Amino acid sequence: GAGVSQSPSNKVTEKGKDVELRCDPISGHTALYWYRQSLGQGLEFLIYFQGNSAPDKSGLPSDRFSAERTGGSVSTLTIQRTQQEDSAVYLCASSLEGGVGNIQYFGAGTRLSVL
């Protein structure tokens, strides 16, 4: 399809393990966002990529979290040494261009459960 694709859709892991979440944005979209949505909470901004510019990592909650975007397309969010408080839905969104006047198109998310 032509939408934002995220994988896996669900991930169950044990505390202390590393996980990788993948986001495939809409082709041609230069901006990519990662958000975290916990139960009863709003979407929490994690990181923003725009073209070849340095990413805005200001929302990453700890140094256990990192993300990269290869070739201006696919992005991977990595959580090292997962903790139970990392359990949440991780959402990826892309937009045609960076800037707040643009629409964000979201994937269905990855539901992460840390046991």
Added chain:
Amino acid sequence: SQKIEQNSEALNIQEGKTATLTCNYTNYSPAYLQWYRQDPGRGPVFLLLIRENEKEKRKERLKVTFDTTLKQSLFHITASQPADSATYLCALASGTYKYIFGTGTRLKVLA
């Protein structure tokens, strides 16, 4: 600090009526405001964008108002249908590329 408030209580209305959802904000002067719809197990879907110099925006049965004096946006769905049942999120622009999202209001339209 910047704060967005959406009614966390679920809103139940009868089919055919107009649903009105509220988004209030403080310590903030957003240039843009967006409304999204989110269904269970899915990502948010964009509905409407309104700029600070626009008082009102319409799209089919949807209407959004943006009052920068009251620091409030209202989202209306006219002639509501059970298929409109979902959680509705408001999002306010923060800076040049970020949005801050509210926690959303769950709407249930009763047949």
